[in-house]
Amino acid sequence: MAARVTTNQSSINDDSELTTNDPEHQTNVSSKKRLSSSSNMLATSSLISPTGLTSLISFIVLTCAYISGFMSRLFSVIRFESIIHEFDPWFNYRSTAYMTENGFYNFLNWFDELAWYPLGRIVGGTIYPGLMVTSGVIHWFLHMINIPIHIREICVFLAPFFSGLTALATYLFTKELWSRRAGLFAAAFIAIAPGYSSRSVAGSYDNEGIAIFALMFTYFLWIRSVKTGSVFWSSCTALSYFYMVSAWGGYVFIINLIPVHVFVLIVLRRYSLRLYVSYSIFYILGLILSMQIPFVGFQPVRTSEHMLAAGVFALLQAYAFIDYLYTKIPRAADIKQLFFGLIMIVGLIVFAAVVVLTYAGYIAPWSGRFYSLWDTNYAKIHIPIIASVSEHQPTTWTSFFFDLHLLICLFPVGAWFCIKELTDERVFIVLYAVFASYFAGVMIRLMLTLTPCVCVLAAIALSKTLDYYADTETSDMSTSPVVPTNDGDGEDTESDKNNRNLYDKAGKPKPIPGRRGTPGTNPEAEEDTSIVSSNIKTVVVICIAMMLMLFAVHCTWVTSNAYSSPSIVLASYNNDGSRYIIDDFREAYYWLRKNTPERARVMSWWDYGYQIAGMGNRTVLVDNNTWNNSHIALVGKAMSSNETEAYKIMTMLDVDYVLVIFGGMIGYSGDDINKFLWMVRIAEGEHPKDIREQDYFTENGEFRVDRTGSPILLNCLMYKLCYYRFGELQTDFRSPPGFDRTRHVEIGNKNFDLQHVEEAYTTEHWIVRIYKVKKLANRLQAKNALRQVQRRKSIYSTTKKVAGQARKQGVILNKPQIKKGTKVSKRKT
């Protein structure tokens, strides 16, 4: 794709007479021929003016970028089906479907009973509604013109649609920063960069899908407004910022980056009225607009995350005032220091005010998530639930290359070019680069915000490089020989003229020996240096073109192989190459949906909460919106205690079904046993007396499920639910029965029975196992029934004893029974 875009780019450059990176031309075509070819092209379209042609070509390039951005994200739809992926998108999809059914206002007031039993969740106030509103509007519009498309299709294709728009926004942004050519490059890069497509493939219906577009568009408008200082553009910035706030929590990045930009501009003495106008308007409008989102509410004036913007706003006002005074007071230059001091003092006052307000409690300190950005160990120690998410892990070096490939190498070069030719707006991209690369290093998820910046800077680097290297005109004009080609080559020339075919590489070397061989009388000595330089340029251009091609190949490969799995449908390949689909998740969720009571409550680890609610349509205890840590810890405690303890918690929480994910049968590694330690850790955070992480390790500090594993682990609820009757199953002829294929061990505790739960459903490959919680536990008494029937008086007290309660309680229970003699006598009468 990049290669294709490059071609188009070169043709733009043909008539904008600056560059070309079409490698072919430099090698075989002398300036004369080159000219002829370019003019040939012009000749065919002599009706259009060159400016028109330029815009036509950029239009085509952008269209190609849009289409390739859209198409390269459809792998999962083609391989599987149009389906919502992963976890969070299922909630977004469910709420979008709710909104299209019940209208926007009902959606804002929606109290979701299916989540967080028994607490429930106020959805309208706890989400960023931008995503749902966007697809709802599209749905509404299409239905208005009688296109009865299902909301699911809109949700699935929304992210690819918006990534096309992101390409356009990036083009505009880069165009403002550097040049149109760089913009086209940037658009082509962002369209296929894996760092971005990882979160925007078809089906991953998540906030990020539209937020990156909003981000880039806001930045573009901001740059525009800084450049022009116009009220119009800064109002547009505020509106676009409003859309971003409604779409993603990452808006905090914007509301901190823009003030930093303003601040740095002031420090760099680049203050101007344009800056004043644009920031003041943006901040005021943006503040008011952002407070309209219920989830954001008063946060912009009450939390530390937003205080930078407010402080810079105050500082800017003061600076503007002092600057005004400076111009008005005669001989102001003499008391420069005084003004400087004033500004410093104002700055300090603003800072002190924020600090004081924070301590006084008017401004909330940084939230844990935000804080964990600065201290990478913070989350691990204080909020294990954040640390347990894989996308919150620090980024590895390889993933930078994996996600950005060539761009990560060009990125510093672009930054360097920007710093070398610094303007107001280039300060912004440099700051963006600095912050985004820091955040991307801290959290793998924030790679997403780095990607657009990398694309822009890499495009700038590439564009500037090619401006020099692909421009053979300058050297050729004075040096390259206009040696007419020989008879034999004449035809080649003709055909070359007729079809400027990029892939005509085979013919390329031909003219060179032809030229050399012609008369052999070339005054080579004279032209030696310049010819070499021209050749070097050619080589460089070819190298760049090849790297771009590799980049395109890499992007396609990564998108197709790493990021296009829906993760709720698994596929494996048989020996004969045919595909085998493992659809256990949907099997289980659909079973829940159809064959459990409508009000049934399902307990599972929070990862599956959204999916159970979305696909199974059943009430869950905890879900991926991890707002209530203690509730999650309670579930974690139930999973990590033994069956009796767990039963107490489960009856307390009215649990009807328990769902676990078990991969040991087919070797699926993302199962609950592998996540189990996080459950223990989170439970330990809230219930340190009952759960200790240490108990689940072997003496050597290992986490093992085989015979050497710790007995507490081998008897906890999670273990039992996962391995119930697994010991009887022989997965392979070579392995013993009960061989766990994920952990490659024979399980330690094989033949056990379940007391308080019974197997309700297990999917075909055993990935999902659902257990029903039995209502009453006194069935077990049947064994000793004979003895107890004789002593009727104490049947109530013994029931509980046998039910597995602690010994102490029995003692207490016996006492009141003796005291309540009256009651007993009443019953007797």
Add this chain to the structure above:
Amino acid sequence: MMRLSFFCIFATIVFVSGQDQDGLINSNVERTLDLVSHLPKEIISVTIENRGTKATRYYDYYVEPQHVNNVAYVGAIVKGKNNDDQGNLLIKQETTDKTKGAVYRIALPNDLRAGQTIALEIEVAHINALRLYPAEITQIERQLVLYKANPYYYSRYTTQKQKTTVTLPTDRAESYTQTPKPVAKSEQTITYGPYENVAALTRSEITLHYENNNPFLTVSNLNRWIEVSHWGNVAVEETIDMYHSGAKLKGPFSRLDFQRRPDSLSAVKTFKTSLPASARDIYYRDEIGNVSTSHVKEMQDQVEVEIRPRFPLFGGWRTHYMLGYNVPSYQYLFNKGNQYVLKMRLVDHVYDDQLLEQVTIRIVLPEHSRNIEFYPPPYGVERLPNEKHYTYLDTVGRPVVVITKRNVLFQHIQDFEIHYTFDKFMLFNEPMLLVGPLFGLFCLVIILVRLNFSISRNEGSEARMRVQAVWDQVVENNLKRTGFYQKIDDALNAYKANKDLKGYNEQRKKIENELKTVQQDLAGLQAKVKADSADSAEKIAELQRLDTQQREIQQVLSGLAEKLVGNKLPKPAYLTQEEAARIRLREINARISAIINQY
């Protein structure tokens, strides 16, 4: 009081005599009770004899009062004839009598005169007749059912001789009533009878308790959506709610046991649906996406879809899915002028021995269809008021014919017809709806681009554009020019090789003439551009100067070549001189390209 009793007596006399008047008797009856599936099927071969005096046209089939609601289908054919070319006999359901049961009046193909006999084969399908006993079983238990039936043929006519054969699914019967004698059991069949001279409306009861592990599938609701397109396609989609109506599953479901013992269970893992042979684009999905477990087999006369629900269905478990496909319309849609007839099956085959408790069929006709008439298949259906459906490019909505029917069985798979009028030219309605707006859009863009809507007039940019246009032509000219020089060179080289002076001169003349015209063009352009940009005019003038120089050099070169050919010049001298000329030529070219490239 007197009057009333008199009336009663009169009525009784009339009734009794009316009965006698028929004079029909069942001379021989052979009943087969097929209990293999979950729908007991009764096939009664009855030989009727008219012992009365009058000819009769009707034969009444009676259903016992307790089974009145269980009968979903009654059909009759004349036995003995070739079954293919005779249709079912017309059957009309009369009012139900509380004591005697329901009456189905079968119209005989022709009058049955006195003394004549006719053999009929009556087919009756019962639903909900099996009682699950026990009603709940565990996963590994077998499913047992209880069936109660009348050992005698229930008829308003006397039966001379009759026999009832019961077919069970397996040879395992827990118990069966041993009376009235004779009763014989051999493997899967139990025979009651023969009995002779059984009076009219005799009732008795036998109870059969037997094992039945066949799929007890029931579709509780089926919505069938037929969308007719005049562009050659009929789309069919069925939304099906299905449940296992067998004994409910008690206790846990163990996947391990299920995998270990794949057969001998009452669970339904898979079933087969037959679609029309021309069905294509088949999809099988539910609320949460495509169900990946299914196979399609194309056969000679049908397309067989092996449907596997996401999970095996145990007693009481339910599922829901959608099955859709397209068929070409030429097989179902016929027309004469503007009159169209749609002839399709009312319901499709869902599975063998199907029971569809509630069926709603919606037939979407093309927009602007008029005079819609619905002709049901030969059994009663209910037609609800028409609806409107809006889909792609609809403006007034498509008419939807809505039909409902309860308890649809395999026997009900028959054709219906819809007649309607559709003006052919309305076919162009939808393409025009697409073409029109796009055409408008293009026109708008053309107008916007071609006309100048700016408020202020920008002289400078217009001049620039004019200059640009001139330069485009200059570039074009230059292209031609270089081409001609190339040709001259080629000619020169050719001349050097073959020494054909005459040919060379001719060629050169021709090309030089062409070059002249090019130069004239350039001069014209120069004059044109002068007004807008003196600078450009100068550049063009320089181009012309350079061109003249180039021509001179070219002439020198050709002169040299002539000398060389005429051996007036030694080769080394020629080479040096040519080289010098070439260098100058190259310089000129470079300068020309420099000028051109500035634009």
